[in-house]
Amino acid sequence: MFFLATGIVTALCFFFFVPFSADTGTGAKLFFSAIMGAFAAYGLWSLWGIPALVADLWNLARRPKRGPPSSAPIHHKGPLPELSPSRQADVRRVVRVMAEHGVFAPETPDPALLYAGVADMDESVKPDTILSILEEVSYYHPDADPAAWTANLAMHDSKAEQDEAAQIADLVRLAGGGLAVSDIRIEHGAEVARRIPVTIAMTVNGEAVTLAYAGNVKYLSTHIHHALATRLDAANSGRRFAWLWTDQGAWISALPAGSVEAMNAALKLKPQSRCCWEWVSDAAPMAAGETI
Helix, strand or coil: CHHHHHHHHHHHHHHHHCCCCCCCCHHHHHHHHHHHHHHHHHHHHHHCCHHHHHHHHHHHHHCCCCCCCCCCCCCCCCCCCCCCHHHHHHHHHHHHHHHHCCCCECCCCCHHHHHHHHHCCCCCCCHHHHHHHHCCHHHHCCCCCHHHCECCCEEEECCCCCCHHHHHHHHHHHHCCCCCEEEEEEEECCCECCEEEEEEEEEECCEEEEEEEEECCCCCCCHHHHHHHHHHHHHCCCCEEEEEECCCEEEEEEECCCHHHHHHHHCCCCCCCCCCEEEHHHCCCCCHHHCC
């Protein structure tokens, strides 16, 4: 209403006080007066927000500067999720079986540390459940250190950027002296139809090994795993590479002979189960570029 009143007053002043020429008719005076009133109302309306804008800019300039985003880890707040007694027993059983066959090192996790994470997962308790929770246990228990249990484990993500050199390093670490790998040369060709020619040359336990397969930037190939697993078997070090596939990728561990069969039997895991332990050297190598 204030802007309308301003426009009307401006138009009246223009009509009565502006000296129009003698031949200007009343209609023309009214028309030009209305135009000027409209301009006045619009101009005032346009300028009305400037003081508020200036005040906002002033307050923004005086606002204390924020520091960099916190790098502190995020932890669960409030009471921990509760796990039923029957599922607690399942957690203890699966952890015990995996520990008996050397999956965890240098220590075995306290099953109670895993209860909260398992409670948030609506699935039966199997090895993939336990391994997934190991990565998140510090979310529920800030003082817990997963490194105390995962020295004999490596996760190779099946849907992330692939780093062949890091995969080789993981497998050499897990082999615990059973593999000596040197002279590593990794070459990637030009991508064609989502396939990237990958060539890897290396010396494994004194043997020259060359791998060539169609890889993919974002999907895991297993030619490296198969090649090093067969050489570890041949080394007779007392350990073999075993893996357990999940939706995320492959959990890999170096275990004594017979461990895979014993764990699958104790936990009633079969190839058609949601997850199942398998010796890496028993599986055919897979090239991601040929399967996507």
